Amino acid sequence: MIVLSVESSCDETSVAVARDGKEILSNVVLSQISLHQAFGGVVPEIASREHVKGVTVVFEQAIQEAGIKPQDIDLVAVTQGPGLIGSLLVGINAAKAFAFAHGIPITGVHHIAGHIYANQIEDDMLFPLVALVVSGGHTELILMRDHYRFEKLGETQDDAVGEAYDKVARVLGLGYPGGPIIDKLAVEGTTRYPMPHIKTAGKYDFSYSGLKSHVINTVNTMKMKKETVDPKDMAASFQEAAVRHLIEQSKNAIEDHQAKMFIIAGGVAANKALRKAVFDTFKAVKVSVPPFKYCTDNAAMMAIAAHYQYQTKQRTDDMALNGASRLILS
Numbered sequence: 001m002i003v004l005s006v007e008s009s010c011d012e013t014s015v016a017v018a019r020d021g022k023e024i025l026s027n028v029v030l031s032q033i034s035l036h037q038a039f040g041g042v043v044p045e046i047a048s049r050e051h052v053k054g055v056t057v058v059f060e061q062a063i064q065e066a067g068i069k070p071q072d073i074d075l076v077a078v079t080q081g082p083g084l085i086g087s088l089l090v091g092i093n094a095a096k097a098f099a100f101a102h103g104i105p106i107t108g109v110h111h112i113a114g115h116i117y118a119n120q121i122e123d124d125m126l127f128p129l130v131a132l133v134v135s136g137g138h139t140e141l142i143l144m145r146d147h148y149r150f151e152k153l154g155e156t157q158d159d160a161v162g163e164a165y166d167k168v169a170r171v172l173g174l175g176y177p178g179g180p181i182i183d184k185l186a187v188e189g190t191t192r193y194p195m196p197h198i199k200t201a202g203k204y205d206f207s208y209s210g211l212k213s214h215v216i217n218t219v220n221t222m223k224m225k226k227e228t229v230d231p232k233d234m235a236a237s238f239q240e241a242a243v244r245h246l247i248e249q250s251k252n253a254i255e256d257h258q259a260k261m262f263i264i265a266g267g268v269a270a271n272k273a274l275r276k277a278v279f280d281t282f283k284a285v286k287v288s289v290p291p292f293k294y295c296t297d298n299a300a301m302m303a304i305a306a307h308y309q310y311q312t313k314q315r316t317d318d319m320a321l322n323g324a325s326r327l328i329l330s
C-alpha cells in the first residue's frame with residue numbers, strides 16, 4: 001500500500017510518500033523556523049501564509065522524489081489535529097484537492113499518532129508498549145496494547161516539557177527554538193545550580209511550570225544582584241531535572257503495565273540527554289528512539305501512522321474532513 005501524507009500542523013510544511021508502513025520513498029520538509037525566530041515563537045498567521053506559499057511545491061517535490069505517479073497512490077493521509085487551526089486547514093485542503101482530483105481515498109490522522117509511529121520506521125513495535133510523547137505542546141504517557149490502540153496513562157498538569165525548554169532558553173537569551181540549543185550547551189556545563197524536585201499527584205503525570213518558573217526567577221534574581229549566570233551550567237542543571245522527571249514517571253508506567261517496549265516520541269525525543277537516559281535506565285524492555293530526522297514534525301511519520309490506522313480500522317474520510325485544533329488520540 002502506498003500512502004501520500006501531508007503535515008502542516010505547526011511551522012513545517014511537509015509531504016511524504018511511504019510504502020507498506022515502513023519504507024519512506026520521500027519526505028520533503030519545508031521549515032519556517034527562521035521566519036518565526038525574530039518573534040521568539042511561532043506566529044500563527046505567518047505560519048498559515050507560509051504553508052499556502054509552500055504546499056504545492058512540497059507536494060510536487062515529494063511525488064517526484066518518490067518516483068511514483070499519482071495513480072500509484074492508494075491512500076492520501078493528512079494531519080487532522082491537534083495543532084494551529086489555520087495551518088492544519090492549508091494541509092487538509094491541499095490533501096483533499098489532490099485526493100479528489102485523482103480519485104484516491106483520504107484519511108485524517110492524529111498528529112501524536114504520527115510522532116509515536118516515527119518509531120516504527122526502523123524498529124517493530126512490541127506490545128504492551130509504553131510511549132513517552134514529548135514535544136512543544138505535549139508531555140504524555142500512552143499505553144498501547146496493540147497497533148493503533150492508545151490509552152492515555154497521564155499527561156502534564158501545566159506546561160509541556162518542550163515549552164519549558166523554549167522558555168528557559170528565552171530567559172537565558174539563547175534564541176528559538178530553545179530545546180536544541182539547551183541540549184548542546186548542557187554538555188559543556190555542570191549541574192551546580194540547585195533545582196526543585198518535581199512532584200505530581202498522579203504517578204504518570206507531569207508538571208513543568210514549577211521548574212520553569214524556578215529557572216526564570218533564579219536568573220532574574222541573579223541579574224538584579226548583578227551576578228553572572230553561566231548559561232551552560234544553568235542549561236545543564238535545568239536539563240538534568242527535566243529529564244529526571246520524564247524518566248521517573250516513565251519508569252512507573254513501564255513497571256505497572258509490564259511493558260515489553262518503551263519508545264519516546266516528539267520534538268524533545270531528539271534530546272541527547274533523554275536518549276542516553278532511556279537506554280541507561282530501561283534495560284529490561286526493548287527501547288526505541290526515533291531517528292533524529294523523524295523527531296520533529298514531518299509527513300513521513302504521518303504516512304506510517306496512516307498505514308496502521310487504515311490496516312486496523314479501515315477508516316477513510318470524505319470531503320467533509322475538517323481540522324481540529326484539539327483532538328483526542330483514538
Ligand code: KG4
Nearest residue numbers: 135136137162179180267268270271296297
Ligand atoms: O514535535 P515538535 O516538532 O512540535 C510540536 O508538535 O510541538 O516539537 C518541538 C519542540 C520544541 O519545544 C523544541 O524546543 C523541542 O521540541 N526540541 C528539543 C530538541 N529538539 C527539539 N527539546 C530538547 N532537546 C532537543 N534536542
Ligand code: ZN
Nearest residue numbers: 135266267297
Ligand atoms: Zn509535533
